[in-house]
Amino acid sequence: MKVGLLFGSFNPIHKGHITIAKYMATETDLDQVWFVVSPHNPLKDKKSLADVKKRFASVKKAIGRNSKIQVSNVEFSLSQPSYTINTLEVLRKKYSKNKFVLIIGSDNLNLFRKWKDYKKILSEYEIYVYPRSGSDRGKLKNHRSVKIIDAPRIDVSSTYIRGQMKKGKNVKNLLA
Secondary structure, X not given: OEEEEXXXXXXXXXXXXXXXXXXXXXXXXXXXXXXEEOOOOOOOOHHXXXXXXXXXXXXXXXXXXXXXXXXXXXXXXXXXXXXXXXXXXXXXXXXXXXXXXXXXXXXXHHHHHHOOOHHHHXXXXXXXXXXXXXXXXXHHHHOOOEEEOOOOOOOOOHHHHHHHHHOOOOOHHHEO
């Protein structure tokens, strides 16, 4: 089975996340998409994150009963901060019959060289990249492991939603 992995804090999960997951699960060669809820992304301040169990429950609720989309807590038992390469190695051992593909936004492709063992990830895994506003996809866009996906452009982020919430704005229509 070919499984796309959508890593994130999902702080909070929003309609953009769900739209991308559904698109990847139905419009690409992926059999499933798994949301991998990260307790602590090394590029983010842990203090700003909601409780990981609440974030996991929110993702689970947001995806509902979709057999092509799942949620994973694999990183809950790993050391923190969570590094993608470590998670990929654990998943590869646990689900040896699956082929795993990273799903990232083009903004993350620009930052990809900052990821731990990014060269190893590029050599051992495919990366499906969806468009994000204001991102040119960076120098890796033509790498043999990178596949640019013509997915819907979603101009909302968890950072934007949290900012609007701090201002007292209603964000209900953006949340999944």
